[in-house]
Amino acid sequence: MKFTLSWLNQFIATEGLTAARIADNLTMLGLEVDSVTPLFAELEPIMTARVAAVDKHPDADKLTVCAVDTGTEVIQVVCGAPNVRPGMVTAIALPGVKLPDGTKIKKSKVRGVVSAGMLCSARELGLSNDHQGLIELDGQLAAGLPLVDALGLRDTVIEVDLTPNRPDCASVRGIAREVGSFVTGTLKPLVAAVTPLTGRNIGYEVIIEEPDLCPRYTARKLTNVTIGPSPLWMQQRLTAVGMRPINNIVDITNYVMLECGQPMHAFDFTTLRGQKIVVRQPRTGETSLTTLDGSPRQLDPEMLLICDAERPVAVAGVMGGLETEITGATTTILLESACFNPVSIRRTARKLGIPSESSYRFERGVDPNLADSALERAVALVVELAGAQADPDGIDVYPGNKPPLCLRLRVERVCSLLGTELSRDQIARYLKSIEFQITSLDETTLEVEVPSFRVDIEREIDLVEEVARLVGYNAIPTSQPSIRMDSPGRDPLRSLRQQVARIMTAQGFFEAINYSFVAETHLAHCRLTQDDHRRQVTRLLNPLSEEQGIMRSLLLPGLLENVRRNINFQRPDIRLFEMGKIFLQKQEGMLPEERMHLCAVISGHRHPEAEPLYFAAQEADFFDIKGLVTNLLLALRITGSGGATLFGFESRQVQPYCDPDCAAVICDDEKVIGSLGAVHPETLKGFGIKQPVYFFELDLKALLAMERTPPRFAALPKYPSVKRDISLVVPDTVPAGDLLRAIQSQQQKYLESVEIFDVYRGKPIQVGHKSVALSVTYRSATATLDDQSVDKIHDKIVNTLMTEFKARYREGSEA
Missing domain, CATH: 3.50.40.10 (Phenylalanyl-trna Synthetase, Chain B, domain 3)
Structure with missing residues (x-):
């Protein structure tokens, strides 16, 4: 928006303010001024002159030789204008002056007669297209005055870069309204009165x-x-x-x-x-x-x-x-x-x-x-x-006539947000200066009628912003924010995810990040039945592609896609994990339930980086994935029900995408928190994978709800330990982990640890049974244990196992 200073003064008096000062104040009001440009600056060297005498040129019929009074001297100028005459006042450009069109005036000879300047027409001065003769000025003007003063052309153009929310300032009067907020003058109306238009007998x-x-x-x-x-x-x-x-x-x-x-x-x-x-x-x-x-x-x-x-x-x-x-x-x-x-x-x-x-x-x-x-x-x-x-x-x-918008403005709210002390009358005075209508409701509240030209004012906070800019941002005192010294609490789920990521990468895994949008064919590949709740998916209205049409209800399909891609690029030894949300649609038309899960896969060799220097080539199997998830749970120090440190791995509720002969669920007592095993061959075929893949998945929210053993320091043991082995034959239906939990649940005084070191099936073990060998460690923190003390405790443990699991000693073994 451009306007001139003289035009602005038609609506608001700005005496005593320079154009630069006005520009600075407008900028601080939020109306950024792009430029302040004097008008007709190129005419500054042009002066008024009076023609004293006119004589014919001796060698040209259409030229005249004029004696011109410049106010300081009389000079000779050759002129070809038809309207030149003695006594007229016009404009002269003296030698050295450059005209608006770029012509530079020099002292020269015209047909042998010296000319010490140039009398100008309106077109040569850039004032109009008139080139019929010299510009004629008021005959009462003195010679030697700057032309811009003689014609009243001294003015300044100010350009304001308006923001889209301020259409009220896209006019000279709109700018004048803003200027009225920092000058003492009164904004003049556009017209004195408006003729009522009735539309009667007008002929259209x-x-x-x-x-x-x-x-x-x-x-x-x-x-x-x-x-x-x-x-x-x-x-x-x-x-x-x-x-x-x-x-x-x-x-x-x-x-x-x-x-x-x-x-x-x-x-x-x-x-x-x-x-x-x-x-x-x-x-x-x-x-x-x-x-x-x-x-x-x-x-x-x-x-x-x-x-x-x-x-x-x-x-x-x-x-x-x-x-x-x-x-x-x-x-x-x-x-x-x-x-x-x-x-x-x-x-x-x-x-x-x-x-x-x-x-x-x-x-x-x-x-x-x-x-x-x-x-x-x-x-x-x-x-x-x-x-x-x-x-x-x-x-x-006028079908769109609407009542004016009225807002309540609280004085306390203004002072609180601006960090300043303003009275009710001061706030009212600021808003009235830009033509807001104000009514005082009480000592602390104003009712503000928003003028129809302010389309950007909708709420009380908009009025607070108006007061802020009218007060002046520089006038608002600077204060330091109140900063609490305590740190905000961390999101427990985020902390758990960070811990899991560190533990998994420490076990040789790489983290994968996949889209939450997947193909619906993944559900069929995973062998989910139609009544499976994971079949109730959230569909996208505008999917990126057909392969990304639904929100995922499992993490495993995305990782299997990663496995296939790695194998295709001749990277068959894979360890990947992903943490992300799955989306379960409980009810049509409602937002899905979002759960944070962890899923990990391994495939290929067990120790790809160390083979063949340190290990023989061995393929990863079920016990690798079981050991990895066990290490994760132990590193997280998550305890199961009743403070147990071991979780159960059971074959119940096997997932449909698992090989039933190589699968288990991870459970805490009766609560299932995850699953693991080998991916079903049909699922692998659906994803185009030709080598075994093992996985585990955990519900992170379920893990977060469980108690975690706090870290604590324990001194190194001073006294030696005593180890005893137990080799028992138990039915195949008894999980080996149940033996461990049974021993730990007894909470014997000197029991330090217990672990399985061998599971055997085959001759001479009868069919339907297996041999489980356990190593039990005993230690006292106060003295060296003797055989009698250890035997007493050990016998109790063995008797309990035999009674509870119908176990018997393996032939040739001793307790």
Whole structure:
């Protein structure tokens, strides 16, 4: 938004403030000033001069030799202008001066006669296109004055970079309103009074078929209009802010738009068919409109048009039509001042590719209450500058009239948020300075009526922001924030995930991160039955691809895809884990339940990096994955029910994607918290994998709910331990881990540890049984154990195992 300082002073007095000071204050108010540029700076060296005498050139009939008084001396100048005469006051450029077009003046001879300067026309000075003769100035002016002072051209252009939420400042008067917050002057109204428009006996009609897209439309007819150039002062102001003068009517509509922010349009009334204005969208068959620039524009069914009784005559808020434009022959015009829906205008301008000053304002929001006063101002200018006669009445259709927005503003809230002490009266004074209506409800609360031009004010906090910028951000005291010295609590689940990641990587695993979106075919590959709750999936409305159409209900399929890819790239030895959410759809139309799970897979050789230097080539098997998950649980120090340090690995509730001969579930008492085993051959086939894969999966949320043994220090034992082995034959149906738990549950006084070191099936063990060998370690913290003490405890343990599990000694073994 560009404006001149003199134009600004028409609405608010800024005496005593320089352009730079105004620019600084506007910037601190949130209206960033891009530039402050003096006008006509190139005319500073040009001076006024009085022609003292004129003689004919001795060698040229069309040239004259003039004696010119510059105020300090009389010089000789050769001139070819037809209107030069003694006594006239004009402009002179002395040697060394550069004209606006780049011409540098030098002392020279013209047909043998010395010329010590150049008398200038208006075009040579860049003031207009007139080149018929010298520019003529007021004869009362003294010679030797700067031309910019003599013509009153000394001015400054200020350009403000507006943010989209401040359309109220896209006008000179809007900027003046902001300036009024830091000067003592009063903002002058756009017009003294507004003529009420009743629409009676006016000879034309306005119909709004789309009130949602056009909340207000005002119009007034003027006759006996004389089309011609606008006055020099208006042309200079339009040119200064970057607009090209066209004729008095078009220039007036542009001038009023820049002045108050209301875009306007003038129709040649005689070209409007049926003497009717209809605001509507295109009808069937209306596909194009030729706009003022002569270009045919393709119409869209959603665009808003201004039409007469038969056809479109303008694209609402963007550009007028060629058939109803103002020409030199126009004598009767219809002035339009309307308000349109910002979203509609924005879409239309983008589709047509016609950015304009009008659409710029409508896209951001024009005050509907401004339409009638802007129309009054434009009518007055047309009457004054075009000799027109205005109809006494016009039409004002206002279907979108709304009551003003009223907000309550708490003084305590303002002071609390800004960190400053402001009284109720101070806050009211600041808001009144930018035309907010204020009513005091009590000593601590104000009722604020938001003006219709402030489309960005919706809530109390918006008013607090207004007070902040009006007070001045630099005036708000700086204070240090109150910072608590204690640290916030960490998310327990996040901490657990970090611990798990460290433990898994320490065991040689790499972490995988896969998409949460997977293919539905994964569920079939995993052999899930139709009644399996993991078949109730969350489907994506707009999936990235067919292979990512649902939210995953298992982590394993993603890791199997990773395994296949690694094998395809000749990396068959794989250790991967992933922690992420699975999504279980409990009820259609509701958000899914999200659970954090851990899944890990191994495949290939057991020690790929160490073979063949240290180990023979061995394939990983079920006991590798079982040992890995056991190490994880021990490293996490998670205890099971009743403080047990070992979890159960049972063959019940085997997952459908597990090989039933090589599978188990991880359980704490009766609660299943995970599963492990070999991936079922059919599942591997579905994923295109031709080598065994072993996995385990854990519910991290379930692990988080369990107690964890706190770390504690224990001194190294001083006394030796005693080890005893137990080799028992038990039925195949007895899990070896149950023997361990049975021993630990006895909580014998000197029992330090117990572990399985051998499981054997085959001759001479009878079919249906197995031999389990355990190593039991005893130790006392206070003395060296003797055989008698150990034998007593050991016998109790053996007797318990034999009774509970129907065990017997293996032949050739001793307890």
